[in-house]
Amino acid sequence: MSEHAHAHDHKGHGGHGDGGHGDHADHPSYFKTYITLLGLLAVSVAGPMFGHPWLTLITAFGIAVVKAYLVASRFMHLNIEKKIASYLLLAALALLLLFYAGVSPDVMKHRGNNWENMAAQDEVERAEAAASTAPAHHHE
Amino acid sequence: MRPIATTRSATGIPTGRLAVWWVIASEIVIFGGLLASYLMHRLGHPEFGGPEYAGATNTWIGAFNTFVLLTSSFAAVKAHEAAQAGDGPTAAKRLLYTAFGGLTFLCVKGYEWTHEISEGYVITKNAFWSFYYVAAGIHASHVVGGMIIMLILYGDVKKNKELQRVELIGNYWHFVDLIWIFLFPLLYIAK
Numbered sequence: 001m002s003e004h005a006h007a008h009d010h011k012g013h014g015g016h017g018d019g020g021h022g023d024h025a026d027h028p029s030y031f032k033t034y035i036t037l038l039g040l041l042a043v044s045v046a047g048p049m050f051g052h053p054w055l056t057l058i059t060a061f062g063i064a065v066v067k068a069y070l071v072a073s074r075f076m077h078l079n080i081e082k083k084i085a086s087y088l089l090l091a092a093l094a095l096l097l098l099f100y101a102g103v104s105p106d107v108m109k110h111r112g113n114n115w116e117n118m119a120a121q122d123e124v125e126r127a128e129a130a131a132s133t134a135p136a137h138h139h140e
Numbered sequence: 141m142r143p144i145a146t147t148r149s150a151t152g153i154p155t156g157r158l159a160v161w162w163v164i165a166s167e168i169v170i171f172g173g174l175l176a177s178y179l180m181h182r183l184g185h186p187e188f189g190g191p192e193y194a195g196a197t198n199t200w201i202g203a204f205n206t207f208v209l210l211t212s213s214f215a216a217v218k219a220h221e222a223a224q225a226g227d228g229p230t231a232a233k234r235l236l237y238t239a240f241g242g243l244t245f246l247c248v249k250g251y252e253w254t255h256e257i258s259e260g261y262v263i264t265k266n267a268f269w270s271f272y273y274v275a276a277g278i279h280a281s282h283v284v285g286g287m288i289i290m291l292i293l294y295g296d297v298k299k300n301k302e303l304q305r306v307e308l309i310g311n312y313w314h315f316v317d318l319i320w321i322f323l324f325p326l327l328y329i330a331k
Contacts, residue, residue: 030221034214041210045203048329060325067321075217075314082152085161092168100176107177108184120184127187127266 033074040067160308164315167282171319174278178271178326185267193268194331196261201252202328205245206320212241213317216310223307228300235290235297235306238313242287249280272327279323282316 040063047059073079078086110117110124146155153161182188189195219234253273263273289309296302 030214030217034210037210038207041203041206044325044329045199048199048331056329060329064321064325068318071213071314071318071321075213075317076311084151085153085158088161088165089168092165093172095169096172096176099173100180103177104180104183107180110184123267124185124187127185127190127192130192131187131190 028074030074033070037067037070040070154304156304156308157311160311163312167315167319171275171278174271174275175322175326178275181267181271182326182330188268189331193266194327196256196259197272197328197331198252198255199328201248202324205248206324208241208245208248209317209320212238212245213314215241216313220307220310223297223303226300226303228297228303231303231306232294232298235294235309238310239287239290242283242290245283246280249276275323275327279316279319282319286313286316 044059044063044067047063048056050056078089105112110120149155149158151158187193215234215237219231219238222228222231222234261269263270286309289312293302293305293309297306
C-alpha cells in the first residue's frame with residue numbers, strides 16, 4: 001500500500017492494521033493538551049519567583065519533562081505508534097546517557113587524584129570575584 | 141508507480157514515517173550531546189548562573205517564544221488532523237499557520253540576539269554565551285528547515301496530494317518544539 005493511500009485509510013475509521021495510528025476519536029483532545037501545556041509553561045515561569053532553588057528545579061526541569069512527555073505522546077502520537085519507534089528513540093537516549101556518564105566526571109570536577117584543571121578553577125574564581133564586586137545586571 | 145523502498149513496511153510503520161523517526165533519533169544525539177555538555181558545565185561551574193552568564197538572558201522573551209512554539213505545534217497537529225480527514229486545503233492552511241509561528245519565533249530571536257550582542261554578550265564572551273548561541277542557533281536552523289519544508293509541501297497538500305507528508309513534517313516540528321522545551325529552562329530559568 002502506498003503511503004498516500006495509508007493517509008486516507010485513517011479517514012473516518014482509524015484502522016491500525018497496516019501500521020496506522022489507531023483511532024484518533026478516543027485520543028485526548030489536542031486543544032486540552034495545548035491548554036495544559038500553556039498552564040505548565042506559566043508554572044515553570046512562576047517557579048523561580050518564590051526564590052527556593054529546589055522549587056525552581058522542580059518547576060523548571062520537572063515540568064519540562066512533563067511537557068516533553070505530553071508533546072511526544074499526544075502530538076507526535078508515540079502513545080499509539082508501533083513500539084519500535086519508541087525503542088529507536090530510547091536507544092538514542094541510552095547512548096546519550098552513556099556519553100554523559102563517561103564524560104561528566106572530567107567536566108564537573110576540577111581536580112582528581114592525578115590531575116587538576118587550573119583553567120576551570122581560575123575561571124570560577126575570576127567570575128565569583130567579578131560577581132561580588134560588580135552590580136547585578138540581569139533581566140528577570 | 142512508487143519504488144519498492146517507499147511502499148514496503150517491515151516494521152509495520154510506513155517508510156516515510158519510519159524515516160522521520162530515524163531523523164529524530166539522530167537529532168536526539170545531536171541536541172542531546174550539546175545539552176548534556178551544557179549541563180555538565182552548568183553543574184561544574186556555579187558562575188554560569190551569575191549576572192554575566194545566564195543571569196543576563198531575558199526569561200520573558202524565552203517564555204514568549206515557548207508560547208509561540210507550543211502554539212505552532214498545536215497548529216501542526218491540527219493540520220495532521222485535517223489531512224487525516226482528507227481535507228487538504230484546511231491542512232495546507234494550518235501548515236501556513238505553523239510556518240508563521242516559526243517566523244514569529246525567528247523574529248523574536250533576532251530581536252533578542254541584537255539586544256544581547258549590543259550589550260556585549262557575544263559568542264566569545266564566556267562559555268555560557270558560547271553554549272547559548274550554538275544551541276539556540278542550531279535550534280533556529282531547524283526551525284528554518286521546518287518552515288521551508290512546510291512551504292514546499294503547501295502546494296501539494298492544498299490539492300489533496302501526498303497528505304501523509306503533513307504528519308511527517310508535523311512530527312519533525314513537534315520535535316523542534318520539544319528541544320526548545322528543554323532549552324528554555326536551561327538557558328533562561330536556571331540562573
